[in-house]
Amino acid sequence: xxxxxxxxxxxxxxxKVGLIPFLPAGFPNREQFWKELEELDNAGAAxxxxxxxxxxxxxxxxxxxxxxxKCLDDGIDLAWIFDGLRKRKxxxxxxxxxxxxxxxxYQYGLDTFAADCEEAGVSGxxxxxxxxxxxxxxxxxxxxxGVSLVPLVGLNTSKERMKxxxxxxxxxxxxxxxxxxxxxxxxxxxxxxxxxVEAGEVFDIPIALGFGIKHPDQLTQFAGxxxxxxxxxxLILHIQSGKSSAEFMEPWK
Amino acid sequence: xxxxxxxxxxxxGQFIPxxxxxxxxxxxxxxxxxxxxxxxxxxxxxxxxxxxxxxxxITYCPNLSKDLGLDLxxxxxxxxxxxxxxxxxxxxQGLLAKMMGKDVLLAETGAGMHGVATTVAAAMLDMKALIxxxxxxxxxxxxxxxxxxxxxxxxxxxxxxxxTLKDAINGALRRWLSDQETTHYCFGTxxxxxxxxxxxxxxxxxxxxEARQQFMxxxxxxxxxxxxxxxxxxxxxxxxxxxxxxxxxVRLVGVEAAGTGEPGCDNSxxxxxxxxxxxxGMKTKLLQTDEGQILPSHSVAPGLDYxxxxxxxxxxxxTGRADYVxxxxxxxxNAFKVLSRREGIIPALESSHxxxxxxxxxxKLQGKSVFICLSGRGDKDLGILDQxx
Numbered sequence: 001x002x003x004x005x006x007x008x009x010x011x012x013x014x015x016k017v018g019l020i021p022f023l024p025a026g027f028p029n030r031e032q033f034w035k036e037l038e039e040l041d042n043a044g045a046a047x048x049x050x051x052x053x054x055x056x057x058x059x060x061x062x063x064x065x066x067x068x069x070k071c072l073d074d075g076i077d078l079a080w081i082f083d084g085l086r087k088r089k090x091x092x093x094x095x096x097x098x099x100x101x102x103x104x105x106y107q108y109g110l111d112t113f114a115a116d117c118e119e120a121g122v123s124g125x126x127x128x129x130x131x132x133x134x135x136x137x138x139x140x141x142x143x144x145x146g147v148s149l150v151p152l153v154g155l156n157t158s159k160e161r162m163k164x165x166x167x168x169x170x171x172x173x174x175x176x177x178x179x180x181x182x183x184x185x186x187x188x189x190x191x192x193x194x195x196x197v198e199a200g201e202v203f204d205i206p207i208a209l210g211f212g213i214k215h216p217d218q219l220t221q222f223a224g225x226x227x228x229x230x231x232x233x234x235l236i237l238h239i240q241s242g243k244s245s246a247e248f249m250e251p252w253k
Numbered sequence: 254x255x256x257x258x259x260x261x262x263x264x265x266g267q268f269i270p271x272x273x274x275x276x277x278x279x280x281x282x283x284x285x286x287x288x289x290x291x292x293x294x295x296x297x298x299x300x301x302x303x304x305x306x307x308x309x310x311i312t313y314c315p316n317l318s319k320d321l322g323l324d325l326x327x328x329x330x331x332x333x334x335x336x337x338x339x340x341x342x343x344x345x346q347g348l349l350a351k352m353m354g355k356d357v358l359l360a361e362t363g364a365g366m367h368g369v370a371t372t373v374a375a376a377m378l379d380m381k382a383l384i385x386x387x388x389x390x391x392x393x394x395x396x397x398x399x400x401x402x403x404x405x406x407x408x409x410x411x412x413x414x415x416x417t418l419k420d421a422i423n424g425a426l427r428r429w430l431s432d433q434e435t436t437h438y439c440f441g442t443x444x445x446x447x448x449x450x451x452x453x454x455x456x457x458x459x460x461x462x463e464a465r466q467q468f469m470x471x472x473x474x475x476x477x478x479x480x481x482x483x484x485x486x487x488x489x490x491x492x493x494x495x496x497x498x499x500x501x502x503v504r505l506v507g508v509e510a511a512g513t514g515e516p517g518c519d520n521s522x523x524x525x526x527x528x529x530x531x532x533x534g535m536k537t538k539l540l541q542t543d544e545g546q547i548l549p550s551h552s553v554a555p556g557l558d559y560x561x562x563x564x565x566x567x568x569x570x571x572t573g574r575a576d577y578v579x580x581x582x583x584x585x586x587n588a589f590k591v592l593s594r595r596e597g598i599i600p601a602l603e604s605s606h607x608x609x610x611x612x613x614x615x616x617k618l619q620g621k622s623v624f625i626c627l628s629g630r631g632d633k634d635l636g637i638l639d640q641x642x
Contacts, residue, residue: 053546054545054546055414055546055547056414056419056420056423056532056533056547057423058270058423058426058427058533059270059272059427059430061427062413065413066413069413069414072546077544078544101531102268102531103530103531103532103539103541103545103547104544104545104546105545106530106531106545107530107541107543107544107545108544108545128270129268129269129270129531129534130268131267131268131269131270131271131274132271132274133258133266133267133274134266134267134268151271152270152271152272153271154271154272156272156275156433157271157272157274157275158275161271161274165271176271176272178431179272179430179431179433180427180430180431181427181430181431
């Protein structure tokens with residue numbers, strides 16, 4: 001079983017929601033990034049999602065885009081990410097997940113990328129611009145190295161398409177809670193509930209809710225329908241205001 | 254070889270977030286059901302005739318032909334309503350969207366020509382135009398911004414990234430994610446995720462359908478030796494090439510923008526110097542770093558200023574059916590002036606790249622018939638020229 005699923009299920013067995021914090025690699029700067037990761041890990045993250053910077057991040061809202069582009073300006077690339085993770089291999093209790101867009105991974109070379117993920121202790125990959133139709137060659141490259149391609153589904157994903165994604169999926173299913181880009185929102189759309197029920201029927205792996213999440217209170221209405229929560233923009237803003245990751249994680253524990 | 258859906262050889266595809274797949278699938282279905290319907294075809298053909306002024310003329314250039322020692326012909330897309338080929342596509346997509354039940358036409362624009370053409374279509378069809386434009390382009394293309402506002406468009410200034418066309422596309426894609434139920438994304442060129450490259454070609458192929466017949470009517474049934482068009486995203490070029498592709502004797506030449514022209518300068522020539530990659534929903538040739546980050550592009554012609562190219566051109570390049578060459582800013586500006594002075598036709602700076610190809614290569618083209626797609630008129634560029642000259 002993929003370690004992302006194991007970690008999320010460890011949390012749910014204790015009656016908790018699996019926590020999946022997201023930070024762009026190299027945020028807020030090269031040195032501090034690894035300290036933030038350590039703090040998130042110590043604060044009980046089930047999975048830590050690390051953003052790979054890309055010049056044209058179409059699925060991201062303004063907060064994540066701005067933070068990632070700054071990291072890109074600072075020279076963050078895949079080699080830096082893998083190098084840092086290799087040095088810290090085995091130090092994280094949480095499972096590690098990389099998130100980004102296809103082109104940087106494609107230029108790096110899919111087979112090399114998959115091998116480096118395994119070597120650096122990365123268990124999963126999210127590619128924002130890779131729908132089911134185009135995903136075959138990526139899954140084929142990741143599989144021999146035990147790396148899962150995490151499926152993304154949302155409010156407008158039909159049950160038929162969910163079934164396509166569920167076939168052979170491992171790790172967890174990322175359920176996008178809004179029709180739009182990443183970023184915190186005050187309220188989440190009402191339709192989420194019925195679509196979460198549908199996703200629960202289709203997927204036999206944990207379901208994580210993401211996009212627009214800033215506070216645990218938003219999640220009580222979905223109790224029993226989801227296993228984990230992803231938060232990025234709210235965490236980035238929190239760190240940008242000079243506060244610590246540990247403090248952000250406190251109300252989620 | 255079995256072609257994957259939406260691929261031209263190795264290029265194309267649908268590299269887009271899952272959340273955009275439902276509207277793309279909806280659009281594919283509309284292409285199969287609404288597009289071929291008698292109602293659509295009747296209304297579309299009527300609009301092209303009554304509103305655009307099609308068929309557009311072809312023009313023989315007697316003075317420049319004599320100067321250069323070749324037979325120079327122009328397909329006059331500059332004579333279309335709103336001044337360029339763009340309206341063939343926006344009226345087609347606009348009508349399709351209207352018949353799909355959408356209320357809003359969303360578009361990106363660089364030079365503003367596609368934004369203007371989308372706004373015309375929206376006004377005609379009683380829809381709302383929502384135009385994403387880079388903050389830098391809004392400043393350098395002020396007259397087009399004024400035209401769009403006059404015809405009722407809402408303009409959104411894109412402040413992210415390089416603040417030009419590629420960022421306007423990113424912004425429009427994001428807006429489409431959230432507004433997909435009511436909004437059609439009227440993509441401006443034969444690029445982006447499937448089905449846009451095919452859909453836009455479908456609306457632009459009328460250029461060569463007319464041009465091929467018009468040329469033969471004027472030349473005792475003979476075909477031209479060469480067909481030339483400028484290539485940014487590549488919609489006027491794919492429209493001009495399409496019906497000539499089976500004619501093996503006709504050489505097809507796409508002209509990319511070399512920018513200022515010195516080695517290593519920013520340019521807009523991904524087919525000539527780019528590499529395979531994935532951007533804006535398609536696998537194609539891109540200007541990018543070794544790490545896969547997209548590089549800024551440059552051309553004096555804003556409509557060519559894009560770091561990628563439509564996937565069918567990448568395929569025609571790979572198979573060798575079309576040749577892709579480069580023309581730099583100063584060669585294009587020279588052609589702009591020469592065509593204006595010798596024939597009384599002011600070409601768009603984009604189209605000037607195609608004209609410049611004939612001028613710069615006249616020695617190799619002696620006695621040949623060269624048929625150029627004059628994709629747009631140049632009035633819009635006088636401000637740019639004033640700054641340079």
